Amino acid sequence: MIDVLLQVLILLYSVILHEVAHGYTALLLGDSTARDAGRLTLNPLKHIDPFGTVVLPLILILTRFPYPVGWAKPVPVNPFLLRDPKRGMMLVGAAGPLANVSLVILSALVLRNLPASTPPRLVDLPLFVCYINILLLVFNLVPVPPLDGSRVLAGILPSRIRQAYLGLEPYGIFIIFALLYLGLIDKVILPLSRLIFYFLVQA
Secondary structure, three states: OHHHHHHHHHHHHHHHHHHHHHHHHHHOOOOHHHHHHOOOOOOOHHHHOOOHHHHHHHHHHHHOOOOOOOOOOOOOOHHHHHHOOOHHHHHHHHHHHHHHHHHHHHHHHHHHHHOOOOOHHHHHHHHHHHHHHHHHHHHHHHOOOOOHHHHHHOOOOOOHHHHHOHHOOOOOHHHHHHHHHHHHHHEEEEHHHHHHHHHHOOO
């Protein structure tokens, strides 16, 4: 139970930092929408998404998935307020995963440098931070709108294809559900995350 609560807490603040990174990047690029909406905060009540922050992690916990995966309520971004909308949305989209990358690298460095005599309970914190953020990173880079991978991919697509691609966003949640049913997490995200974790921590 302690491990589950620790994982949920780490997941919660990892997705919050992910979303705040989107908002701060948008602010730096000229869009203050997230700041004006009060979303540049670590207060979890401002970021909870009913499905991504509550339902999906709960389903994964109840089905004994090794670590919870989810997302917070997306911060509002107005691309028309960005100084360069196309490039700006790419950077805003990449900012969230880069926040997860930062947490992964920091926790992996801690794990690599812990003394062998460190109590297991103290090892759990950086271990969970590292692995959960790898899962979040890989999950969010799936190129299905509105996940972050789609923002980055859209920035390099030709205009006509980009508009059609982003037009899938209203159906994105259904596409994600279908991919989850087909094994997106256990057949793709989990094996890839384990490989990255092994390379960073144990190789």
